[in-house]
Amino acid sequence: MKLIGTNLLKPGEKLASAVYSASGKVIVNEGIVITETYIDKFKKLSIYNIYVDDDNYDDIELVEAISIKTRAQAYQAFRQVYDLFHKGKSFDEYAIVDAVKQVVDEIISKGTTSISTLSSMVIDNYLAGHSVNVCILSILIGNNMNYNFNQLLDLGVGALIHDIARREESKESIDHIQKGFEVIKRYRGISLHSSKVIYEHHENCDGSGYPRGIEGGSISQFSKIVSIVDFYDTLTLGSDGKPQMLPHEAFEVILAESDKRFDAETVERFRNAIAIYPNGCVVKLSNGQKGVVVTQNKGVPHRPVVRIVEGKEIRKDVNLITNLTIFIEKVDVE
Numbered sequence: 638m639k640l641i642g643t644n645l646l647k648p649g650e651k652l653a654s655a656v657y658s659a660s661g662k663v664i665v666n667e668g669i670v671i672t673e674t675y676i677d678k679f680k681k682l683s684i685y686n687i688y689v690d691d692d693n694y695d696d697i698e699l700v701e702a703i704s705i706k707t708r709a710q711a712y713q714a715f716r717q718v719y720d721l722f723h724k725g726k727s728f729d730e731y732a733i734v735d736a737v738k739q740v741v742d743e744i745i746s747k748g749t750t751s752i753s754t755l756s757s758m759v760i761d762n763y764l765a766g767h768s769v770n771v772c773i774l775s776i777l778i779g780n781n782m783n784y785n786f787n788q789l790l791d792l793g794v795g796a797l798i799h800d801i802a803r804r805e806e807s808k809e810s811i812d813h814i815q816k817g818f819e820v821i822k823r824y825r826g827i828s829l830h831s832s833k834v835i836y837e838h839h840e841n842c843d844g845s846g847y848p849r850g851i852e853g854g855s856i857s858q859f860s861k862i863v864s865i866v867d868f869y870d871t872l873t874l875g876s877d878g879k880p881q882m883l884p885h886e887a888f889e890v891i892l893a894e895s896d897k898r899f900d901a902e903t904v905e906r907f908r909n910a911i912a913i914y915p916n917g918c919v920v921k922l923s924n925g926q927k928g929v930v931v932t933q934n935k936g937v938p939h940r941p942v943v944r945i946v947e948g949k950e951i952r953k954d955v956n957l958i959t960n961l962t963i964f965i966e967k968v969d970v971e
C-alpha cells in the first residue's frame with residue numbers, strides 16, 4: 638500500500654485500509670474501488686490522506702499507534718466527560734482514567750515507539766480528536782523515556798483532559814486553564830501530576846507562556862511533553878480537505894523552537910517517538926528520484942528507508958541513513 642493525499646486521489650484506485658467513524662465503526666470498507674463520489678466523501682470527512690493498494694509496496698506495514706477500538710473508547714470517554722463538565726455537572730473521573738489505562742496497556746504491550754500520527758478514524762468533534770491525539774502521542778513519548786505504568790497513566794490522563802475547560806468555539810485563553818484546574822483538582826481519582834498539566838500546558842521554557850510565565854526549571858516534565866505535542870497537533874489538524882501542515886513541516890516548527898519555547902531534551906524525545914514521513918508516504922528525493930517510504934529509522938525521522946521504482950521492475954531500497962547526500966525534498970508528489 639501507499640499513502641497519498643486525498644487531493645491527488647484518482648478514481649480506479651483501491652482503498653487499502655478501512656476508514657472508521659469516531660465510534661469505531663467501519664464507514665468505508667477496505668478494498669473498495671475509489672470513485673469521484675468517494676473522493677468527495679473523504680474530503681467532506683476531512684480525511685487528508687488515504688492508503689491505496691500498490692503491488693510495488695504490498696509489504697509496507699500500516700502502523701497505527703493503538704487499535705481503533707481503544708482510540709474510539711478514549712474519544713467517547715472524553716466527549717461524555719466534556720459534556721458533563723460544561724453543563725456544570727459532576728462526572729465519573731474513572732471513565733477517563735479507565736480509557737487511558739487501556740491506551741497505556743496497548744502502547745506498552747505493542748512496544749510501539751515510532752509511529753505515524755495519522756489515523757484512519759474520522760473525528761466529528763475537533764476538540765475530542767485533538768485531545769485523544771495529544772494523549773496517545775504524549776504516552777508514546779513517555780514510553781520512550783521509560784516511564785512506568787503509573788507515570789504513563791498520570792501523563793496520559795493529564796494530556797487527555799488538558800483542554801477540558803476549553804469551549805469548542807472559542808480561542809484558547811487563560812480561562813480554560815484556570816477553570817479546568819479548579820474543577821479537576823477536586824476529583825480524587827485524578828492525581829495532582831495530571832491536573833498540573835492543565836495548569837501548565839501553555840507555559841513555555843523561555844518564560845514566554847501563560848498563565849504564570851514560569852521558566853523551564855519550574856515546569857513539570859509531563860507539561861513539557863504535553864506542550865510540544867499540543868502544539869504539534871494544533872499545527873497538523875486541518876480543515877477544508879487539507880491538513881494545516883504536513884507532519885514534517887510541523888516537526889520543523891517544533892525543532893526551530895527547541896531550547897526556546899520548548900525544552901530541548903523533550904524535543905529530542907519527541908523526535909524519537911514520531912514518524913514524520915509515515916510508511917507508505919510518497920516522496921521526491923533531492924536526486925530527482927521518486928519513491929515511497931518503506932520503514933523508519935528510529936530517532937532519525939527525517940531519514941527513513943525509501944523504495945525507488947523505476948519503470949515496472951527495477952526496485953531499490955535506499956536507506957537515507959547511509960546515503961547522507963540524499964534527502965527528502967517533497968512529499969506527495971505526482
Ligand SMILES: [Fe+2]
Pocket residue numbers: 799800803809813838839
Ligand atoms: Fe490549551
Ligand SMILES: [Fe+2]
Pocket residue numbers: 767799800867
Ligand atoms: Fe490543546
